[in-house]
Amino acid sequence: MNDALLRTLTPSVLTVLVRRGADFAAAEDAVQDALIEAVRLWPGEPPRDPKGWLVTVAWRKFLDTARADTSRRRREDRLEQQPPPGPATPADDTLQLYFLCAHPSLTPASAVALTLRAVGGLTTRQIAQAYLVPEATMAQRISRAKRTVSRVRFDRPGDVATVLRVLYLVFNEGYSGDIDLAAEAIRLTRQLAAQSDHPEVSGLLALMLLHHARRAARTTPDGSLVPLAEQDRGRWDTAAIAEGVAVLQAALARDRLGEYQAQAAIAALHADAPAAEETDWVQIVEWYDELVRLTDSPVARLNRAVALGEADGPHAGLTALAALDDALPRHTAAAAYLHERAGDLATAARLYAVAARKASNLAERDHLTRQAARLNTRLHQHGPSRPDPPDTPPADRA
Structure with a gap:
């Protein structure tokens, strides 16, 4: 069989x-x-x-x-x-099912569960295990989603953007238990890309491949997070990177830029750098400018501020960050990082501790707590250091 x-x-x-x-x-x-x-x-x-x-x-x-x-x-x-x-055609059939499972009347969580059940072919138990919820809870969620879409007619084209958001949500769940949701999202997006002529589908596939290529280097054996700059790039999956770059280049050549293509371009620039210090931050800022233009996303603006801090120095990054709502997820962690780059270790240590308390998952909380402890140890051993004045060129630009 x-x-x-x-x-x-x-x-x-x-x-x-x-x-x-x-x-x-x-x-x-x-x-x-x-x-x-x-x-x-x-x-x-x-x-x-x-x-x-x-x-x-x-x-x-x-x-x-x-x-x-x-x-x-x-x-x-x-x-x-x-x-x-x-x-x-089988492609027409499957595309319609993608659109149905990502119908706007469903909540994002229900759309993800129904997509995994109907398009991915996973059992309710497998989906429940992946999301670490009781099987009965997941069964109720899927049952409600089925009842909702049972009232939907195939009388108009589906929204590709909604389907892509659902697949990206699946990818971002990562993996747990026996089901690797990131790999499942790549499989489903690859299937969709083979059946759709939309460049943003290719953009999302490229983005997933490029992010997934770094997976082996993202954590230590004990599960601790490893920041991008500290990852062992020899552990990155070069085949996945090569495929992601090729898929992205083909999508960009069609001159119909979308948010997933822009995000994939940023990921490709990270993947292209042999070492963290060789990252082309100027180009990354330019791509974030495109992403902000396309989405006006506060999260994109926050990431742009961090990238600007790498390209033009931490004070430039802090200035851009100050214009954003400090309630944004990871805003405090970004401020801590930029203050450390600027030499203000006391402020950075305090902000890392605050960011740890705000963290949404245990691995991130542990990482930020360790950052705060590291700086507090340095402060205890060497005393507070004075931050660089705003007109001092950062070392990487001197």
Whole structure:
């Protein structure tokens, strides 16, 4: 039994049933029943047309269930009188399912869960384990999402931007338990890129590949975070970097710049630097300028301030940071870093401690706490140092 084949076919089979008029929840139940039949029968007698076999069996399962439900008998008769829909390519089917699972009526968390369930083919238990929540909680979330999209018709094109946001949310969840959500997001985005001509899909795929290439170097064996500047670049995945850069270059050549392409360009510049001190921060600031122009995102402005602190010196970065809302996530940590770069260790130590208390996860909290402890040790041993005056050129530009 080819499990990979079944996972590949499931989204398109599910979409065929929905296109024929089945509501989402009933269609998924019917497809699951068909998959059970496939597991039972295919090893002895595999069909010549696996997708056609699954569509036929699933549709029959759906009609059998409809017949057993007297309240839906009238609807079943109407469905049986409809002529079968015209042929659709597997790409069309899967794209429609992407759009359905990322429908704007769903919350981001529900859209992610439904995408992993329907498009990714993961079980409810696997998704629950990945998100570290009880299986019953995840089952309720998916069930509510199914009920919501059951009322949605395929009567207008889906929103690619919404699909990409959902996939990026999946990627940012990383991995836990047996399911690597970052790898799953790359697989789904790669699948979407093969079926879509949208350059931002390629931009997101490039961004994921370039970020994922650094994964092995991001943490120590005990789980501690390793900042980008301190990572062992020999542990970066050069094949993933090469693929990400190639995908990005092809997308940029189409001259339809979007936010994911801009983010991928920044990641590519980091990947291109043989050592942290050789990073082309001037170009990175320019790309952040493009990203801010495209999104006007406060987070992009914060990251630009840090990059500006590297390109033009910490005081320039602090000036840019001062114009932003200090309630932004990681604002305090960025201020701590820039104050340390400027030589104001006492202020940096205090801000690192404050940032640690605000951290959203344990690994980040531990990292920031260690930064504060490191500076406090230096202050205790050597006394407070005076910050550089604003007109003093930073050492890396002298």
